[in-house]
Amino acid sequence: MxxxxxxxxxxxxxxxxxxxxxxxxxxxxxxxxxxxxxxxxxxxxxxxxxxxxxxxxxxxxxxxxxxxxxxxxxxxxxxxxxxxxxxxADAGVSEPITDGEAFRRGMIKLVGAMRHRRLRHGDLTEPNLVIRGNHPVAIDWQESHWIADKGPQKQPWTDSFMAMRDVAGIAAADGQMDTPRVARRWLAVLTELGATIHRGGLPLEGQAFVDFGCFMGDFPALAVIEGMVAAGVDAGGFRTGENSIKIGRGIWEDLHPHPPVLFESNIFDWVADNSNPFEVTMMFSTFPYLVQQQGWEAAERLVSEIIARSGVFFFECQLAGDGPGPERFQVDGNIARWLEQWGDVKALVTIPVTGRPASRTVFSVR
Ligand SMILES: Nc1ncnc2c1ncn2[C@@H]1O[C@H](COP(=O)(O)OP(=O)(O)OP(=O)(O)O)[C@@H](O)[C@H]1O
Ligand SMILES: [Mg+2]
Missing domain, CATH: 3.30.200 (Phosphorylase Kinase; domain 1)
Known part of the structure; x- marks a missing residue:
């Protein structure tokens, strides 16, 4: 030519x-x-x-x-x-990522925008992303097809799995190591839910999801793009002077097909006021704060109540010595034994927490 x-x-x-x-x-x-x-x-x-x-x-x-x-x-x-x-149009040439969190959220919105249009990209690898100003643009749509179809299987994995795999593979230049950690924890959740391979459609569509202690709503946003009816609950104040729910509502207002529902509420009150069952619930790095607020017995009763109303519950907790980690949780085995009183427990993934002499394990309880 x-x-x-x-x-x-x-x-x-x-x-x-x-x-x-x-x-x-x-x-x-x-x-x-x-x-x-x-x-x-x-x-x-x-x-x-x-x-x-x-x-x-x-x-x-x-x-x-x-x-x-x-x-x-x-x-x-x-x-x-x-x-x-x-x-x-020329999307340009990728620049180094300077804000990993913004990139990760951009990837969630990218998959949301595709799925809102019922499209699957089908080859969402890093070379098929142009990233400028931490904003991802997907190129190379040659494998794409309607999400209802099985489509060509160049990549058998779902777009959301590929997107978080891309994020997990990128260590942010700004040292925000939470960026790969959020992605890896969600990859573990999707794996346990059997939602990593594309078989046509969205297998989790319509399922009720709640993240107890959702901070700015990143996991509820990830659940929204799976088609789940997703909510997050958080008291809002984590870092002094910040309201994570207000910030989260701003961050996700342009998420497609719609933003997650974020409740600014004490988790004890919210669970007491809402009696419906949930397919999928999670509580990550939040349990020790509940213990601090209302004591061990009340926090344990709350977890028990949430698990009783959930199809599957995902739990992650700081160990003793890692910030507010409870004394009873010296090693991962202590958490596993404790969760076993409510069902079958699986340890899904253990991820080091950068800046702390600790790692945290994600468990599922069914
Ligand atoms: N719209 C675009 N804007 C900027 N760069 C682009 C665009 N489309 C393609 N490119 C560049 O061209 C390269 C090759 O394009 P593309 O990924 O579409 O095909 P390919 O990877 O060669 O094909 P295949 O993946 O089927 O082997 C990309 O990696 C990217 O560097
Ligand atoms: Mg390509």
């Missing part, structure tokens, strides 16, 4: 730089950066199908801010050289 055909048609002009593409048994596809956008061109039918599929997906994503805008495509009758060529 020469630039001249496009110059004649007034679509793309000037310097073309070859920046990517591939060849395989079916044929070849070439990617160029031009002053007018990214040109992808192919000679073969197989790549034509996947490139036109990409342009359709970019059309569905148009206006979201999470995918390049589709600009133009041409089939063979108009082209001298290639069989098919497309022009899409």
């Amino acid at each position: 020469t630039a001249s055909q496009w110059e004649i048609d007034g679509l793309a002009s000037g310097d073309w730089t070859h920046i990517g593409g591939h060849s395989n048994a079916q044929g070849a596809m070439a990617v160029y950066r031009t002053p007018d956008g990214i040109v992808k061109a192919t000679q073969d039918e197989y790549s034509e199908l996947s490139l036109s599929n990409e342009m359709e997906a970019l059309g569905v994503m148009s206006g979201s801010g999470f995918a390049p805008e589709p600009l133009h495509s041409m089939a063979d009758k108009h082209l001298a050289g290639p069989r098919y060529a497309s022009l899409q």
